[in-house]
Amino acid sequence: MVKEIERAGIPVVHMCTVTPISVTVGANRIVPTVAIPYPLGDPSLSAEEEYTLRRRLVQNALDALSTEVEEQRVFERQG
Numbered sequence: 001m002v003k004e005i006e007r008a009g010i011p012v013v014h015m016c017t018v019t020p021i022s023v024t025v026g027a028n029r030i031v032p033t034v035a036i037p038y039p040l041g042d043p044s045l046s047a048e049e050e051y052t053l054r055r056r057l058v059q060n061a062l063d064a065l066s067t068e069v070e071e072q073r074v075f076e077r078q079g
Contacts, residue, residue: 029064
């Protein structure tokens with residue numbers, strides 16, 4: 001689905017825990033997340049720490065979204 005949305009001219013960021021799968025399906029902008037059961041969070045963190053983690057992940061995705069890409073790219077996970 002990611003490839004089809006991109007083909008329509010809408011940039012997409014695929015946030016995932018298993019980046020090789022995203023590469024295989026052809027996603028152009030890939031942002032690694034935390035873990036399979038909790039891709040966008042970590043229940044072992046305090047509420048404040050988890051908020052910071054989630055904010056970083058969303059900022060990574062927004063940075064990836066605003067980056068022009070010619071081929072697939074896995075963006076480094078920040079934090």
